[in-house]
Amino acid sequence: MQKKSKQPNIVFIMSDDHAAHAMSCYGSRINKTPNLDRIANEGMRLDHCFCTNAICAPSRATILTGLYSHKNGVKTLGDQFDSRQTTIQKLLRENGYQTALIGKWHLGDGGHHDPADCDYWSILPGPGEYHDPVMYEYGIEKKVSGYATDIVTDLSIDWMRDRDKSKPFMLMCHHKAPHRPWDPDEKHAHMYEDIDIPEPVTFHDDYSGKAEAAKEAKMRIDRDLNHRDVKAEPPSGLSQKALKSWYYQRYIKDYLRCVASIDDNVGRILDYLDEEGIADDTIIVYTSDQGFFLGDHGWYDKRFMYEESLKMPFIIRYPRAIKPGSVTKDFALNVDFAPTFLDYAGIEIPHYMQGRSLRPVLEGNTPDDWQTSMYYRYWEHLSVEHQVGAHYGLRTHRYKLIYYYGEALGATDAVDEPRKPEWELFDLEKDPYEMNNVYHDPRYAETVESLKEELYRLKQKVGDEE
Numbered sequence: 318m319q320k321k322s323k324q325p326n327i328v329f330i331m332s333d334d335h336a337a338h339a340m341s342c343y344g345s346r347i348n349k350t351p352n353l354d355r356i357a358n359e360g361m362r363l364d365h366c367f368c369t370n371a372i373c374a375p376s377r378a379t380i381l382t383g384l385y386s387h388k389n390g391v392k393t394l395g396d397q398f399d400s401r402q403t404t405i406q407k408l409l410r411e412n413g414y415q416t417a418l419i420g421k422w423h424l425g426d427g428g429h430h431d432p433a434d435c436d437y438w439s440i441l442p443g444p445g446e447y448h449d450p451v452m453y454e455y456g457i458e459k460k461v462s463g464y465a466t467d468i469v470t471d472l473s474i475d476w477m478r479d480r481d482k483s484k485p486f487m488l489m490c491h492h493k494a495p496h497r498p499w500d501p502d503e504k505h506a507h508m509y510e511d512i513d514i515p516e517p518v519t520f521h522d523d524y525s526g527k528a529e530a531a532k533e534a535k536m537r538i539d540r541d542l543n544h545r546d547v548k549a550e551p552p553s554g555l556s557q558k559a560l561k562s563w564y565y566q567r568y569i570k571d572y573l574r575c576v577a578s579i580d581d582n583v584g585r586i587l588d589y590l591d592e593e594g595i596a597d598d599t600i601i602v603y604t605s606d607q608g609f610f611l612g613d614h615g616w617y618d619k620r621f622m623y624e625e626s627l628k629m630p631f632i633i634r635y636p637r638a639i640k641p642g643s644v645t646k647d648f649a650l651n652v653d654f655a656p657t658f659l660d661y662a663g664i665e666i667p668h669y670m671q672g673r674s675l676r677p678v679l680e681g682n683t684p685d686d687w688q689t690s691m692y693y694r695y696w697e698h699l700s701v702e703h704q705v706g707a708h709y710g711l712r713t714h715r716y717k718l719i720y721y722y723g724e725a726l727g728a729t730d731a732v733d734e735p736r737k738p739e740w741e742l743f744d745l746e747k748d749p750y751e752m753n754n755v756y757h758d759p760r761y762a763e764t765v766e767s768l769k770e771e772l773y774r775l776k777q778k779v780g781d782e783e
Contacts, residue, residue, distance in 0.1 A: 324413070324662050325635060326599040327487040328586065331380075332579055333373060333421055333444075333496040334619065335605035337630035339576055347514050347611070348573045352584035353632065356603055359641050360634030361679055366649040367691055367712065371607040371619045371626045373444075373496075374398070374423050375696075376651055380606075381405055383655035383670035385694075387781050392696040395729035397425030400433035403667065405655040407434035409487050412664045417476045420469040420491035421445055431456060437476055441465065445493045447500035447575075464502040465493045466575070470582040474589050487658070490586070494575040495609075497617070498545050501574030508577060509570045516565060519750050521558075522614040526754045528739040530706035530721045533699075536610070536618040538564050565612050572611065600635040600661060604654075614751075620705040622693050622719050623751050627712065635661070639679050646714075647678045648688045671779055689714060692775035698724060698731035706736055709781075711772040717743045717751070718768040726783055742768070 337343040340350045342357035343364075368376045370386045378384075378391035381404040386392045390399055406416040418432045422440035425431075431453075432438040439454040450465050451458055461468050473490040480486050501508075520538075524531040535541045539561035544550070547567035551560055583603060590596040608628045610616035619626040631649060633639060638661075652672035659666045660674035677684055690713045698707035707728070710719035723736035742756035742765060755761050 323598065324485040325637070326485050326595060327409075327414075327658055327661070328490065328590070328599055328601045329487065329658075330490045330492070330583060330586065330601070330603045331377075331421075332492045332494060332576075332603075332605045333423075334607070334609040335495055335576060335579070335630060336609040336611055336625055337628050338625065339495075339573065339609075339611060340630055342632065343630060347569065348576060350576065350580045352580045352587060353603055355587060356583070356601060356634045357632040357642075359636070360601075360632060360639045361643040361645060363631040363633075363649050364644060364646045365714075366604070366629045366631035366651075367627050367693070368607040368629050368651045369691070369693055370695055371621065371693075372695065372697065373606050376606040377422075377424055379651045380654050383652055383667075383672045385652060385671055385692075385779050385781065386696065387694075387783070388671065388779075391424065392728050393700070393730045394697065397430045400424075400429055400431060404434060405658055406432075406487060406489070408659060408664055408667075409662060410434050410436070412662065413484055414662065415480050415484050415486040416489075417473075417486070418489040418491065419472045419476065420465075420489075421493050421496075422491070426453075439472055441493060444496060447493065447502075450493075464578070466502070466578045466582050469493075470585055473586065477589065477593070485662070492579055492582075494579050495572050499568065499571035499575055501571055502578050504581075505574040505577045508574050514566060514569045514573070516562065517611065517613045519614045519752060520561075520565070520612050522752065524614075528706075528719070528721050528741050528754070529736065530708065530739065531614070531621075533704055533706065534616070534621070535702065535704045536616045536620075538568060538612055538615055538617060542568055542617065561615070568617060569611060597636045600633065600658075602631070602633045602654075604629055604631045606651075618703055620695055620697070620703060622695065622708060622710045622712070622717065624717075624745075624749075627693065633679060635679075638676075640681060643681065645678055645683070647683050648691055648714075649675050649678065650688075650691055690771055690775060692772070692779055692781070694781060696726075696728040696731060698726075698728065699734055699736075700730045700732065704732075707731065709772075709776065711768055711775065713768070713771070715744065715746050716764065716768055717741075717745060718756075718765070718772055720772070740765075 342354040378389045382389045417437040613625045657675040694709040708721040719741040721739045725731035725733045743751045
């Protein structure tokens with residue numbers, strides 16, 4: 318009889334709105350992240366990891382369930398997650414794992430919307446506060462002194478220290494940072510003071526040729542950031558271009574200061590695993606719930622299917638199976654995370670999960686039939702603050718096709734103001750920054766036709782019937 322392999326521990330660290338291009342292991346031009354880089358250098362970096370709906374709560378629900386938004390019930394920020402449905406932590410716990418979820422939850426507060434099937438949970442209500450946050454431990458309100466990123470890490474390490482060491486565990490360590498309004502801690506408050514952070518290549522995108530949805534969106538650096546975001550009044554007498562740069566520097570420096578605190582705290586968890594002697598037996602993942610615009614296209618926030626928003630950072634280390642310093646450009650989706658963890662734990666993946674285990678990709682054995690296209694949908698049509706039009710689309714290795722269908726379709730928090738449907742097509746090989754919409758270019762007519770066929774094939778495959 319074959320001896321059953323040891324079930325690995327799983328440490329899943331997820332930040333909020335941390336773009337891959339603000340990590341030095343992804344080639345960041347604007348900051349260094351030495352502790353995150355250590356995970357990548359000692360494991361694998363995924364270059365094409367994508368979310369299926371670039372907004373906080375929907376992505377988190379997908380990660381927990383292995384289901385697309387229309388299947389798990391969380392399409393928008395206004396949809397609360399029903400914790401009675403099967404989740405990764407429930408399946409692991411049923412199979413001998415200890416489970417904990419600490420930090421940002423953002424999937425509803427109270428009753429059937431609290432984290433279920435965890436041996437321990439302590440969560441921030443809603444987005445949570447950076448300084449001296451309120452947290453709910455098993456539903457009991459507590460005010461905790463300190464900085465949220467430090468607190469979440471403290472609680473995570475304390476829980477690992479106090480666990481039953483005869484059992485494997487899964488820790489979900491969920492940071493608030495670097496979510497808006499980007500409040501740094503005292504330690505990092507003066508980083509970057511004497512330097513200018515480079516502006517993105519697409520900083521002055523004027524959206525010419527793009528869909529009206531891009532022009533209508535309210536997330537422009539120079540127009541839509543407020544006093545709470547930048548924490549100062551702009552100097553008088555600046556030109557429009559200089560004012561935009563001033564806003565960018567105020568925004569991006571605080572954002573990067575929040576990232577620096579995350580990096581330090583990831584280092585603390587890595588050190589704990591080493592000190593405990595369990596690093597070789599532990600899968601450690603760092604990711605974020607989606608990407609973020611860091612001045613790209615003149616924007617902050619996410620929601621769009623454009624690359625900076627769609628792409629999730631994903632780095633993973635597991636010394637027993639994943640080759641150090643490896644990189645893959647194979648597609649990975651947030652719907653794949655739950656099946657992957659179940660696979661490594663030796664637990665049967667439920668047939669209804671819509672993702673696929675990344676294990677063969679992570680171990681350098683990508684199957685011949687691996688996914689080469691992905692389906693995306695953003696439901697929150699023209700929601701009040703950012704006014705991004707609802708859309709769905711397809712990404713392949715070369716192309717991105719986006720359809721702004723212009724309707725609320727009854728989605729929670731969506732605004733019932735129809736817009737004229739529009740299409741965008743980007744040739745990512747020739748136009749990696751997505752500046753040139755070639756949908757109406759006759760040279761791409763056959764490409765459009767074949768991409769639409771694939772888009773609707775995937776839409777049907779995942780069961781999205783609206």
